[in-house]
Amino acid sequence: MSIPFNQKFGLTVSFATLLFIGLANTHLRAQSKTQQLSQQHTATQNLSHTQQQNSALLQQQIPSASSQENAFIVQQTSDNNLDKQNTRLSEPKSAPTSTYYQVIDELQKYKFSVQGNQVFTSGKLPTTKVNFNQSDLLTVLVNTRKYYQDYASEDQKVLRTGVLATQGVSVEDILKTLDFMITVLQEDIANNRATRLQDPNFINTNFRVIKWSAYNSPSSTSQKQLRITKYAVFTHPASHKKTSKYNIPIYSLKDNSIAEKFYTKYTKQDVLSGIYESGGKEFGKVEPLAYLTREGFEEALMEGTILLNFTDGSKALFNVDRSNEMPYLRGVAATSQKRYWYFRQVDDIKGYGYKIDAKISIKPGVTFAGDVLNIGLGRVIVLEYPKDGRKQLQLGVLADTGGAFLPNLHQLDFLAGIFQGRKDFGQHTRQLPEYATAYILVKK
Numbered sequence: 001m002s003i004p005f006n007q008k009f010g011l012t013v014s015f016a017t018l019l020f021i022g023l024a025n026t027h028l029r030a031q032s033k034t035q036q037l038s039q040q041h042t043a044t045q046n047l048s049h050t051q052q053q054n055s056a057l058l059q060q061q062i063p064s065a066s067s068q069e070n071a072f073i074v075q076q077t078s079d080n081n082l083d084k085q086n087t088r089l090s091e092p093k094s095a096p097t098s099t100y101y102q103v104i105d106e107l108q109k110y111k112f113s114v115q116g117n118q119v120f121t122s123g124k125l126p127t128t129k130v131n132f133n134q135s136d137l138l139t140v141l142v143n144t145r146k147y148y149q150d151y152a153s154e155d156q157k158v159l160r161t162g163v164l165a166t167q168g169v170s171v172e173d174i175l176k177t178l179d180f181m182i183t184v185l186q187e188d189i190a191n192n193r194a195t196r197l198q199d200p201n202f203i204n205t206n207f208r209v210i211k212w213s214a215y216n217s218p219s220s221t222s223q224k225q226l227r228i229t230k231y232a233v234f235t236h237p238a239s240h241k242k243t244s245k246y247n248i249p250i251y252s253l254k255d256n257s258i259a260e261k262f263y264t265k266y267t268k269q270d271v272l273s274g275i276y277e278s279g280g281k282e283f284g285k286v287e288p289l290a291y292l293t294r295e296g297f298e299e300a301l302m303e304g305t306i307l308l309n310f311t312d313g314s315k316a317l318f319n320v321d322r323s324n325e326m327p328y329l330r331g332v333a334a335t336s337q338k339r340y341w342y343f344r345q346v347d348d349i350k351g352y353g354y355k356i357d358a359k360i361s362i363k364p365g366v367t368f369a370g371d372v373l374n375i376g377l378g379r380v381i382v383l384e385y386p387k388d389g390r391k392q393l394q395l396g397v398l399a400d401t402g403g404a405f406l407p408n409l410h411q412l413d414f415l416a417g418i419f420q421g422r423k424d425f426g427q428h429t430r431q432l433p434e435y436a437t438a439y440i441l442v443k444k
Contacts, residue, residue: 106406116166123211136363155354214410328403351400369400369413385433
């Protein structure tokens, strides 16, 4: 059937109009898509630049000595910042996971990673008086703060923020905490009054109270409270000369032989075999300080500090100086350990220090030994535990360490005092807890 000319013309115009509109819409969609891609590319560049700025800023805020330990935390934080900004451009995302911390051992080698919230959470002290000796606590606080002032440049391990970095705590925060506590104690002691630091309300108001949950290892997470072991300074009989009874020497390294590092080649068993005695292959490189029984010798190595009562009536304190740098082996009997310590005579009970002349003078009752690499030197800790049906709070400073604590996120060693023997020590420590809830205090 034929179609009239006018109808043909009308159909042609209509088809051309529809074709033009279609082409125009296609062009507009393509232009819009191009603009959108351009905006997304610009946003991505801006986010990448922001991420680089954030990462650089965080790196500047972390002491140089701790940049390696915090590398993973910095990256995680930057990634979280990027995720937050990406959320504005795309679909909502779940909240970022807690930052991870890389736990290191005594040789500063990586052991395992742990999420910050597996170790630390926000807490609050119960309304119970905080126990400690005021003057002794002040002494340990002052000596620990002075260590940072005098030796941090030489011993940069203390500038590690440790796992507390996952809670936003810096070394500067720790120093502020020590300074504030020193000021409060000095003011309260000068005014002859009970210190405000024994008031839990004052603590909760002026400090972040961070609950510390025990973390043993990725494969062992059942322990929640910290294990609280106890150590002490024991008195032992000794002789200045070797006798049939006192026949095990403790040695001191000579200053001119320390740099040689020869002593790192020998185990405890090597030393006991007589390598330093007359006729031994290293005779003359060390100096005998005293002679003990085998029992006294093993105790000296384990406790770190001993008070010797010599057969001639004199007394002297001795503290571990340098080890043979062989690790302490958990589960191995003391007599079979390869780790060995060299001693020096000291005038006070000594805690942490990178060399004997720098070690912190500490006091019983207010000092904890612990993991100074992963938890940190100078952290102020409160233990909560039950006694006779009532809550007890005990405050002290992490100012000492030992081979058993590197690494160790599940245990503290409490310096109990000076004792004549194990019997006295046991009677005293029987009243102290085996496990406790622990809190770390950080000045707000």
